[in-house]
Amino acid sequence: MAQKAVELILMRQLASYLAVPIFLVDPDGNLLYYNEPAERLLGRRYDETGEMPVAEWSTVFTPTAEDGTPVPPEELPLSIALRKWHPAHRPLAIRGLDGVDRRIAVTAFPLEGQGRRRLGAVAIFWERPS
Amino acid sequence: MKLTLWGTRGSLASAGPETVRYGGNTSCVEVRAADGSVLVLDAGTGMRRLGAALRGEGRRVDILLTHLHMDHIQGLGFFAPFFEPDREIHVWGPPSTTQALRERLTRYLSPPLFPVRIRELPCRLSLHDVPFEGFEIGPFRLNGALVCHPGPTVGYRVTADGVTLAYLCDHEPALGLGRVPVAPDWVSGFALAAGADVLIHDAQYSAAEYVDHVGWGHSALTHTLAFATLAGVRCLVTFHHDPGHDDETLTRLLDEARAGAAFPFEIVPGTEGLSMELGDSATLGARLADSRPAY
Numbered sequence: 001m002a003q004k005a006v007e008l009i010l011m012r013q014l015a016s017y018l019a020v021p022i023f024l025v026d027p028d029g030n031l032l033y034y035n036e037p038a039e040r041l042l043g044r045r046y047d048e049t050g051e052m053p054v055a056e057w058s059t060v061f062t063p064t065a066e067d068g069t070p071v072p073p074e075e076l077p078l079s080i081a082l083r084k085w086h087p088a089h090r091p092l093a094i095r096g097l098d099g100v101d102r103r104i105a106v107t108a109f110p111l112e113g114q115g116r117r118r119l120g121a122v123a124i125f126w127e128r129p130s
Numbered sequence: 131m132k133l134t135l136w137g138t139r140g141s142l143a144s145a146g147p148e149t150v151r152y153g154g155n156t157s158c159v160e161v162r163a164a165d166g167s168v169l170v171l172d173a174g175t176g177m178r179r180l181g182a183a184l185r186g187e188g189r190r191v192d193i194l195l196t197h198l199h200m201d202h203i204q205g206l207g208f209f210a211p212f213f214e215p216d217r218e219i220h221v222w223g224p225p226s227t228t229q230a231l232r233e234r235l236t237r238y239l240s241p242p243l244f245p246v247r248i249r250e251l252p253c254r255l256s257l258h259d260v261p262f263e264g265f266e267i268g269p270f271r272l273n274g275a276l277v278c279h280p281g282p283t284v285g286y287r288v289t290a291d292g293v294t295l296a297y298l299c300d301h302e303p304a305l306g307l308g309r310v311p312v313a314p315d316w317v318s319g320f321a322l323a324a325g326a327d328v329l330i331h332d333a334q335y336s337a338a339e340y341v342d343h344v345g346w347g348h349s350a351l352t353h354t355l356a357f358a359t360l361a362g363v364r365c366l367v368t369f370h371h372d373p374g375h376d377d378e379t380l381t382r383l384l385d386e387a388r389a390g391a392a393f394p395f396e397i398v399p400g401t402e403g404l405s406m407e408l409g410d411s412a413t414l415g416a417r418l419a420d421s422r423p424a425y
Contacts, residue, residue, distance in 0.1 A: 001315040002315060002321075003275070003315050003321035004315055004316055005275075005276065006275070006276040006277055006278055007276070009278065009316055009317075009318050010278065010305075010306075012316065013305060013306030013307070014306070016306060017306065113276070114224065114225055114226070114227060114276060114282045115225045115259070115262060116227065117262070
């Protein structure tokens with residue numbers, strides 16, 4: 001595998017210490033890492049899923065809007081952050097890989113490194129009361 | 131390829147009777163290719179003596195800065211070739227999103243910190259941001275990448291004459307790794323060092339000292355040995371010695387490390403004045419055995 005940029009390494013290390021659920025993707029949207037608090041929301045340990053192509057993760061959690069309509073991958077906050085290169089936020093409902101439905105809010109922002117390199121994006125998940 | 135270590139100390143120049151064996155000058159390494167081309171890795175206080183050695187040689191010099199902490203640039207103002215009108219000098223440093231390299235270096239090379247301004251240097255000076263896509267300087271093929279250290283800091287991989295050198299003088303790859311699985315692609319600096327014939331690497335602290343310096347951007351010797359093992363290098367040169375470590379302490383730490391485990395590479399203590407004629411990688415081991423301090 002290709003060497004990760006140090007900004008991504010540091011982001012992962014920071015995420016691994018935080019209690020906030022965090023999801024990290026590369027510039028193409030492929031999943032690079034999610035931390036332990038995110039494992040609880042997504043219903044599976046990162047060690048089991050590992051890195052995951054965007055086409056897989058963007059559908060596997062079956063994201064839906066508040067009214068239950070499916071949210072296409074390109075309208076997910078992470079996709080918007082990568083495509084438009086600005087922060088994005090929206091409430092969602094997901095079904096975790098453990099089969100549990102959860103109401104969450106997602107805030108995503110792009111990661112731009114030294115030399116204006118586009119390194120990927122980060123999403124922070126917030127669980128909303130049912 | 132020939133390496134000469136003109137400064138191996140970290141953080142602060144530390145001259146004194148207690149540092150005569152490993153040296154007190156801060157980071158500066160001369161890399162000379164078989165055709166005589168010269169790269170200088172970092173511009174710590176060791177650079178003054180290198181400048182004296184290069185005086186009058188007339189050849190182009192490329193200075194590659196890892197970062198702009200004072201112990202890596204303080205020698206710039208005392209580098210004799212800067213004051214030679216016909217000398218072509220290129221300085222390469224980490225890019226910034228806010229200021230050009232010239233502006234950042236001017237903070238030091240201008241009054242009140244220094245009496246001579248960059249624009250007053252008589253040499254033919256060019257400053258460059260290090261490109262991250264790889265680049266060439268004469269016979270040298272170079273890769274630079276940002277590595278784990280406070281502020282933008284570049285590690286270098288230099289290949290010439292069939293030999294590869296990795297230079298990660300200020301580097302804390304262990305930061306946070308206690309909570310992260312060690313897959314090589316997630317280890318800072320791995321690609322720069324992988325399979326290198328010689329790795330010059332930060333070894334500032336003992337394991338006990340590191341506990342109080344997590345996040346300062348430097349490695350314990352144990353981390354350095356683990357990193358060199360992971361990278362599969364042939365020779366490790368320990369570097370950036372803590373200014374508080376006298377010769378006796380450095381020798382003891384290295385002896386303890388060597389006694390604790392067998393390593394699949396040679397360990398060479400970074401010693402000021404040490405000159406290593408590397409030749410091609412096939413004969414590296416024998417040539418390292420013949421290495422002697424240059425003065």
